[in-house]
Amino acid sequence: MSKVLDAKVLAVYQVAPETYYMELEAPDIARLAVPGQFVHVRCSETQEPLLRRPLSIHMVSRPKGVLALLFRVIGKGTEMLAQRQPGDLVNLMGPLGRGFTLPLPGSRVAVAAGGIGAAPLVFLVQELANMKCQITVYLGAKDKKSVLCDGQFEQMDAEVVIATDDGSLGWQGNVTDFMGRHMDWRRTAMTYVCGPKPMMQGVAALLAEADVPGEVSLEEHMGCGVGACLSCAVKISHHGKVTNKRACADGPVFPSWQVVWD
Amino acid sequence: MSKVLDAKVLAVYQVAPETYYMELEAPDIARLAVPGQFVHVRCSETQEPLLRRPLSIHMVSRPKGVLALLFRVIGKGTEMLAQRQPGDLVNLMGPLGRGFTLPLPGSRVAVAAGGIGAAPLVFLVQELANMKCQITVYLGAKDKKSVLCDGQFEQMDAEVVIATDDGSLGWQGNVTDFMGRHMDWRRTAMTYVCGPKPMMQGVAALLAEADVPGEVSLEEHMGCGVGACLSCAVKISHHGKVTNKRACADGPVFPSWQVVWD
């Protein structure tokens, strides 16, 4: 069951341009979290900003009771969060949402990350590695400096394919193009995608074409984070009927073939 | 002319229950300030709180370009201000308002302070001492712990009479009562008063009865601080006609006999 609690900041540092890593002491959340879930974070102690910010659970260490976030500074909320110091308290709600569906142990899986979309996928790959899956991570970024988590993925024995827009590291181009040309879909039991919408939509199209299963993690502006306010509607097609689902409670992870992109 | 500038916090510490002393590097304001004037302070960098807070100039050191504040934590604004650390910047407008009228050099003067009302009077006594005035400070407080600035006044060779509500230091009772019983008004060229409204009103009544001059420093909720918004109206009687004056621009210091208390 989700909790609301004040978590102590254990560490916070910049890992890439505008991108911060934060470690928080939150055993009650770390214990329950599964990959793909998120926490809803109060970024300040005042009413500015008023709303919490949804951030994926980037990694957990259950023995240490530690939870990590990886976030990009976009606006006011993330800016304030990045300024927190070790020892400060950050109010969290979580774990929230429906995470990724795990494959059979030992499966061959693909993980596609675009930009900050890598954040939840590290936790996912942690679990997949525990399950002895054969993992290939397709990691897209703007440029070499912005490539995130490649070292972490490699440490977990995942094969890492990097694509940068400017070609400053790895393949030049985007992850979707790379996957479109090089993937052997028949040998992939499951594909997990998190990144900018066009990238997720692109990979979802490849998956649909190959008729293989995959999951995407959607983003929508959130109010409550718990399914109560219906702010975070995403269009999901189920048995041919399109209905609004709640990214926060029914997702953020959805089967790629069910998402109605617009 | 008043300035708006970011002043560096040089020191901040608690001096009494809920009462803080803050030193700021603000040569452009220190240079121009006269006793009784105030600065209009932004207590946070966000829009919460939206308005500035008026705080009297407690002391200045012109050679060092330093300005000091002495303030009580009352609500959100002062609470945030008290949390600033040395090295932080605080945005100030000032000096603002009309200060105290100084007497002839060498005059015998009385200074009456109630609680945090002592704040602007230290700057005043600095100047009066420079003018070789004979100064008696009547210093009122709730209890011994809350007596403010007595040491500073004594260092400037002012005679200090303390009155506390609970008698834990000095005379038991309030400053007004003490002055009512013990003052020799004919030997006092000028009386300066700053404190809670009932205290100022009480001393003003004594002054009126004795028919001697005095000045009080009024407080009213302020918007602009520069005379533009007419929020800070105080009722002033002038040649028998009562009109609204602006505490920020026409005051905060007014002749005690002109104030219409209600």
Add this chain to the structure above:
Amino acid sequence: MKPNLQVHIGSMLMANPVTTASGTFGFGPEYAPYVNIDQLGAITVKGTTLEPREGNPTPRLVETPAGILNSIGLQNPGADYLIEHYAPYFRELKTNVIVNIAGNTVEEYAQLAAKLDPVQGIAALEVNISCPNVKKGGMAFGSDPAAAAEVTQAVKNATSKPVIVKLSPNVSDIAAIAREVAGAGADALSVINTLLGMAIDIRQKKPLLGNIVGGLSGPAVKPVAIRAVWQVYQAVSIPIIGMGGIMAAEDALEFILAGATAVAVGTASFTNPRATLEVLEGIERYLMANGIADINQLVGAAQP
């Protein structure tokens, strides 16, 4: 001694004056991990219509200074679903459940009220004539005194449950609407729904909300809401449920002093999922600190 917190909203007895604002608390279970719902005086659930509705396009939520704009557009699973899936849960709760209802026509309001009338587990109906996020009905009823009265009467005739009419602040004279609605038989009034607002994306040069306009709620609107409660209290003698920007007990007390018998916590639950209960605890502390034996003594106490 513990002060009395019980209040009456029409014939509905609330153990304490705190409920939730419709649309911000789902149907209740969503917040169960954070608050024991039975400790609240009532919960007011999401706006319900006769037929299911899919609501407005996204984005549906934009943050604004000390507030949020929402344009959910009354997405809801419809009355039948509510009766089948939620009413059993409502019956298990010890607290009151207030169902917020909306329609496109007077007849729809009446039909909906009639349909919910026999449903056990529903303590009262809150009639939303003030939703800024739907084309037909909604606010149109709330800004015309005659139409507001007509809807009120139709709902009253269709149900024996207490009828609470929820007023819009987007009107020239809220007291006039309140008088009409009270005259038409409303048992209580909810004051206020959201303020009509919008926000623009200066990069994309287009409105930020999918629906262009939305409803403003949160601390930003509190001064408008307090003023509305103050005016309505002077205009009518039926109880008022005050809402709009209540983040803490101090805010709720402002509403009560202005004339609200009960209060609803809305947007605050997004910031702090325990806000409802913390408001309640704070009200109780205030009563004790001020030696007030009965919350009802405080209702309208700031009025002349």
Add this chain to the structure above:
Amino acid sequence: MKPNLQVHIGSMLMANPVTTASGTFGFGPEYAPYVNIDQLGAITVKGTTLEPREGNPTPRLVETPAGILNSIGLQNPGADYLIEHYAPYFRELKTNVIVNIAGNTVEEYAQLAAKLDPVQGIAALEVNISCPNVKKGGMAFGSDPAAAAEVTQAVKNATSKPVIVKLSPNVSDIAAIAREVAGAGADALSVINTLLGMAIDIRQKKPLLGNIVGGLSGPAVKPVAIRAVWQVYQAVSIPIIGMGGIMAAEDALEFILAGATAVAVGTASFTNPRATLEVLEGIERYLMANGIADINQLVGAAQP
């Protein structure tokens, strides 16, 4: 290349679209230590009445979440004093001076307009039919379309200066009022005046403002103001001066994209006395960054 910032409000040419909101900038000299007033497109000065007024009891100002409530009550030295003491100063300014006028009756508005008509140094009149802080006149005119039109016509007949009518957001249908006022000959509209609000002191159990109710301004009201400008732009074709919660250039640009030809900075000057100029600088930067040669291209650009 420097973009064109010139805009027209009726026959008044503004070198740039930024003015001050009446009542927040005094008569100009108060802010001279912080901004070079001549760099603004105009300054709009404090509401002026035929006779001097003492205004409302204090406290007149209360801070609220992201906003302030004021109840100054049109304290001002009267038209004769303005003509004698301030008009000479206005004439020395290179920028336009807009005088905000208010009255208790239609005749008073007309008399005041007639009195100011020959005064040099006054570029335009802004007719305040929306002040929430005075008993008679003020908002009463602003919430009745017929009365609003009558005042507009009377002022138009009494002056050859451009007439800007300032609308109240405290109405059910601001577009309807805008249409009437435009039909009656207004040269431009100011949108919006403050929202009627109040706040209560829970310790003293009484309203915080001496006048009980006051006008809400500041960032809190921006979404309501943007929506009002959006609606008014669709209703009329005369230019709009947008205001309500502009703290920074980004806010001003929202207003312009919604349909405002010019913008007024109010409450922001209290937080930051240089806000007016910083808004102007930010608008210019935005135009350059986006390769927009003329600010007028941006007016209403978010409209469908």
